Amino acid sequence: MVQTLAAAGELQRDLQRELTYDGLRAAAAKGNKGGRRPAVTAAKAAAVRAAYLGGRSIARLARDHDVSRGAIRTAVADLLPEHTDDHPGTPAPETAVTLDMPGKVADFLRAAELEPAERDALDQGVTVRRGQGYTLRVSAVPAVHRGLLARCQPLDGGHGAPAVPAQRKARREYENRVSTLASTGP
Structure with a gap:
């Protein structure tokens, strides 16, 4: 039974x-x-993808568009490094890297003429207080960090401008952080 x-x-x-x-x-x-329907609509997806390629972090995009980080990852899934490994021959896009920039370097760069991507990276940086000074935590692709480093060369002195030891030390500190990207990055 x-x-x-x-x-x-x-x-x-x-x-x-x-x-x-x-x-x-x-x-x-x-x-x-x-x-389920995607949280990032097709109309927003193009803007999200462009911002991600411009160096914005997934967390920042999620806050800006008021969606979860998973929704942003879904919208940019084919741009993520682990996805490009599946397709040989496709160059992997550079991913944003967060580096601490000494305040003296950040102050100098804010007064300098910068490319739009470099200016955006500085404007979106997060200030972290360090004793009497500060550090600017900047998230950008390695190419933007290298461009910012190249623009702060005058801090070493030369070209008729005297070098200020504290600024030179701050620039070299940032240079050391950027050089680690060159050895580990793309």
């Missing part, structure tokens, strides 16, 4: 599974896609 009831239950389950799959296949044939 119990075996008969178990067999009838198994038959019912199999029939229900088949009917479900038939319904899903019919919906797919009509062009319907199952699942």
